[in-house]
Amino acid sequence: MDTLISELVKLVFAVAVVVLVPLAGAFAVRLLQKLGISIDAEKRAKLEKLAQDGILAAEEYAHAKIVAGVEKILPAAKLAYAVKHLLDQVPGISTEEAEALVNQELPKVRAATGDFLRAAQTKVAG
Numbered sequence: 001m002d003t004l005i006s007e008l009v010k011l012v013f014a015v016a017v018v019v020l021v022p023l024a025g026a027f028a029v030r031l032l033q034k035l036g037i038s039i040d041a042e043k044r045a046k047l048e049k050l051a052q053d054g055i056l057a058a059e060e061y062a063h064a065k066i067v068a069g070v071e072k073i074l075p076a077a078k079l080a081y082a083v084k085h086l087l088d089q090v091p092g093i094s095t096e097e098a099e100a101l102v103n104q105e106l107p108k109v110r111a112a113t114g115d116f117l118r119a120a121q122t123k124v125a126g
Contacts, residue, residue, distance in 0.1 A: 051104070054082035055082045
């Protein structure tokens with residue numbers, strides 16, 4: 001009787017191992033994928049923030065040139081300034097990647113600054 005129970009326990013344990021090990025492996029793979037995605041998302045968010053910082057730095061640069069009496073800075077010069085800013089901040093990024101990222105973030109910065117200006121004008125007028 002003890003032998004039968006012992007064999008039955010061994011059989012159940014063997015079946016459990018065969019079923020649970022692949023499930024644990026699948027769980028581990030999914031967990032790593034989720035961590036990888038969150039790391040990629042965090043890295044992407046940092047790159048987007050640096051691109052936005054570059055755009056704002058280019059606007060400040062252009063404003064300083066205008067105040068100093070230099071002619072109006074062309075949009076291409078602002079783009080080049082923002083791209084250079086991003087290239088200086090992120091080693092290993094290509095010029096094409098930096099330019100694409102700046103172009104992608106430009107509408108967001110314009111929208112944010114437009115909202116800020118409208119709010120400031122409303123507050124001054126009101």
